[in-house]
Amino acid sequence: MTLGRVFPVLVGVLVAVGVVRPALPELLRNEWPLAIALLALTACVFQLWRCRRHGLGHEATLTALLPLVLGALYLQPQRVASDGIFYYAPLRSLVVDGDLDFENEYRVLGARPGYFQRTVTGRLPNNYSVGPAIAWLPFFLGAHALGLLGLYRPTGFGYPYFTAIATGTAVAGFVGVVFVFRLLRVYFPSAIAFTATVFVWLASFHIWYMVFEPSMSHAMAMASVALFLWRTQGGLRDTKDFAWAGVLGGIAALIRWQNVVFLPVGLAVSWSKYGRPKTVSLVAGAAAFALVFTPQLLYWKSLYGGFLLIPQGGGYIDWARPELMAVLFSSRHGLLAWAPLLWLGVLGFPGFFRREPVLAGALALATMAAWYVNASVFDWWVGASFGSRRFDGAIPGLALGVAVSIRWWSIQVARRPLFASSLMLAPFVVWNGMLMGVYFTGTIPPDGPTSFRQAAGDGLDLFYPRTGYPPSWPAAIRDRLRYGRPLGSYDLSGSLTVSNNVDIRMGDTDALYLGRGWSLPRRGRATTRRIAGHRAEIFFLLNEPAPYRLRFEGRPGSGADVLLNGVPLGEVRLDEEGRAVLTVRADRIISGVNYLVFTVNQGPGLELSRLRLSRGG
Numbered sequence: 001m002t003l004g005r006v007f008p009v010l011v012g013v014l015v016a017v018g019v020v021r022p023a024l025p026e027l028l029r030n031e032w033p034l035a036i037a038l039l040a041l042t043a044c045v046f047q048l049w050r051c052r053r054h055g056l057g058h059e060a061t062l063t064a065l066l067p068l069v070l071g072a073l074y075l076q077p078q079r080v081a082s083d084g085i086f087y088y089a090p091l092r093s094l095v096v097d098g099d100l101d102f103e104n105e106y107r108v109l110g111a112r113p114g115y116f117q118r119t120v121t122g123r124l125p126n127n128y129s130v131g132p133a134i135a136w137l138p139f140f141l142g143a144h145a146l147g148l149l150g151l152y153r154p155t156g157f158g159y160p161y162f163t164a165i166a167t168g169t170a171v172a173g174f175v176g177v178v179f180v181f182r183l184l185r186v187y188f189p190s191a192i193a194f195t196a197t198v199f200v201w202l203a204s205f206h207i208w209y210m211v212f213e214p215s216m217s218h219a220m221a222m223a224s225v226a227l228f229l230w231r232t233q234g235g236l237r238d239t240k241d242f243a244w245a246g247v248l249g250g251i252a253a254l255i256r257w258q259n260v261v262f263l264p265v266g267l268a269v270s271w272s273k274y275g276r277p278k279t280v281s282l283v284a285g286a287a288a289f290a291l292v293f294t295p296q297l298l299y300w301k302s303l304y305g306g307f308l309l310i311p312q313g314g315g316y317i318d319w320a321r322p323e324l325m326a327v328l329f330s331s332r333h334g335l336l337a338w339a340p341l342l343w344l345g346v347l348g349f350p351g352f353f354r355r356e357p358v359l360a361g362a363l364a365l366a367t368m369a370a371w372y373v374n375a376s377v378f379d380w381w382v383g384a385s386f387g388s389r390r391f392d393g394a395i396p397g398l399a400l401g402v403a404v405s406i407r408w409w410s411i412q413v414a415r416r417p418l419f420a421s422s423l424m425l426a427p428f429v430v431w432n433g434m435l436m437g438v439y440f441t442g443t444i445p446p447d448g449p450t451s452f453r454q455a456a457g458d459g460l461d462l463f464y465p466r467t468g469y470p471p472s473w474p475a476a477i478r479d480r481l482r483y484g485r486p487l488g489s490y491d492l493s494g495s496l497t498v499s500n501n502v503d504i505r506m507g508d509t510d511a512l513y514l515g516r517g518w519s520l521p522r523r524g525r526a527t528t529r530r531i532a533g534h535r536a537e538i539f540f541l542l543n544e545p546a547p548y549r550l551r552f553e554g555r556p557g558s559g560a561d562v563l564l565n566g567v568p569l570g571e572v573r574l575d576e577e578g579r580a581v582l583t584v585r586a587d588r589i590i591s592g593v594n595y596l597v598f599t600v601n602q603g604p605g606l607e608l609s610r611l612r613l614s615r616g617g
């Protein structure tokens with residue numbers, strides 16, 4: 001066996017051991033985690049050694065990371081869950097049952113009750129695209145063939161099947177990473193393209209949906225858009241090119257139909273390079289797209305009785321009320337809040353526009369369209385989501401901006417090495433300043449040990465009320481200019497998560513609620529915060545006006561005057577048990593962010609361990 005074949009063999013063995021775990025010999029099954037880790041590390045190290053020895057380049061080096069991704073996938077327990085239920089159901093139903101009745105799949109996989117209400121065609125609904133099921137088909141059939149051979153029961157359910165399609169997602173997601181690299185390499189040196197690709201991959205939600213939620217469509221969706229952009233970025237010369245673009249665009253739409261907004265990019269680039277396309281070329285591209293997208297149209301027709309529709313219903317999108325700021329900046333899964341590295345993509349994109357104005361402009365318009373669509377969906381935060389996963393199609397374009405930023409920084413380092421070195425050392429100065437702050441306030445013991453976690457957390461607590469979360473600054477600054485709230489309060493107001501009751505434990509669950517004026521946590525029998533000066537603020541987000549009871553717990557004898565939304569509420573003074581209660585009329589409460597202010601004129605300032613807002617009834 002030549003050296004070039006060792007790596008794929010190692011990866012193949014890793015996949016086999018990962019997928020057929022229940023059918024392995026008992027000895028290997030008992031040591032399965034160790035076997036997976038050793039196989040993944042061996043394959044990775046071998047490929048890195050081979051790349052270094054033979055100078056194989058950055059793309060070959062990139063492949064060395066695939067075994068580590070597969071190893072991480074196999075060692076974590078989640079396979080088919082959440083939205084993945086609805087992507088998997090049609091695959092299993094068609095192959096094993098030979099129909100599109102999802103009732104048994106939904107019951108086994110645990111679908112929500114609403115999905116058992118039949119549509120006008122008599123079938124159970126499925127709001128999700130059929131493309132992932134088609135992409136998983138070879139992996140599912142491989143697992144099913146092994147089941148038919150007797151390695152396990154060929155039911156279409158269970159670990160081998162779920163792990164097989166998860167492997168398909170990881171492989172497809174990795175192929176997307178490779179095509180992002182190839183796209184970047186067209187415009188940047190290989191080293192910069194490699195660095196930008198790896199960082200965008202590992203510092204965004206893409207790696208999560210390759211490894212931890214592999215039954216969703218997002219890793220494959222990014223891959224399909226990356227492939228389309230790579231194939232069309234140079235323009236489409238003839239009818240054959242347009243036909244291929246139609247095929248790739250159809251695949252992207254079949255995986256996630258929302259990503260059709262990126263398909264005009266190829267046409268725009270072609271028009272700029274080769275002039276107006278011939279009619280026959282446009283017809284060929286449209287026909288190829290329609291042919292590939294036909295399974296989705298037939299799927300909708302079978303389930304809902306119509307070829308084109310929004311399966312989630314008319315209330316799914318509100319075009320008139322997009323949450324444009326929140327979907328980018330909110331700590332509730334905002335794109336730039338959860339993946340701050342993508343700020344480099346936003347900041348670097350103007351530099352790419354100067355170099356490639358048509359491609360960059362088309363990508364910018366497509367991304368803004370995706371932004372508007374994602375912000376208009378009623379659950380713009382995407383439910384239980386790691387980051388803003390609906391922006392999967394925007395990842396390749398943002399990677400171009402990240403590459404511009406990396407190139408700019410590498411030039412600055414070459415020109416100003418002392419400046420670059422100083423920036424690298426600056427965090428040590430910041431850390432020392434934070435440590436001095438928490439030591440000065442007595443938060444950490446002056447003559448005893450403290451944990452790094454406590455010191456770091458309290459150090460950040462010094463700055464957070466004043467700075468908030470930097471990746472959210474555009475929205476937080478707008479919030480401050482409009483309402484006068486501190487930057488840190490945007491993590492609460494930007495989430496738009498209203499509630500009927502609030503329970504704030506100081507030093508524990510208080511991060512979203514505190515404004516200015518509070519001390520660092522004081523730890524004792526109970527963790528408390530006191531009013532550091534004469535005034536302190538708390539913000540809370542409530543659903544609607546209603547009577548409330550404010551319950552205070554803290555240091556006995558401490559107190560303060562209370563204002564709610566600018567109106568005096570009275571004085572609170574904690575009794576000998578450290579408790580107090582204030583009653584709030586409904587007309588004092590507003591729907592949205594409420595503003596509680598404590599002021600101290602005399603006596604010991606209020607020191608709280610807990611504040612609860614309980615709605616009457």
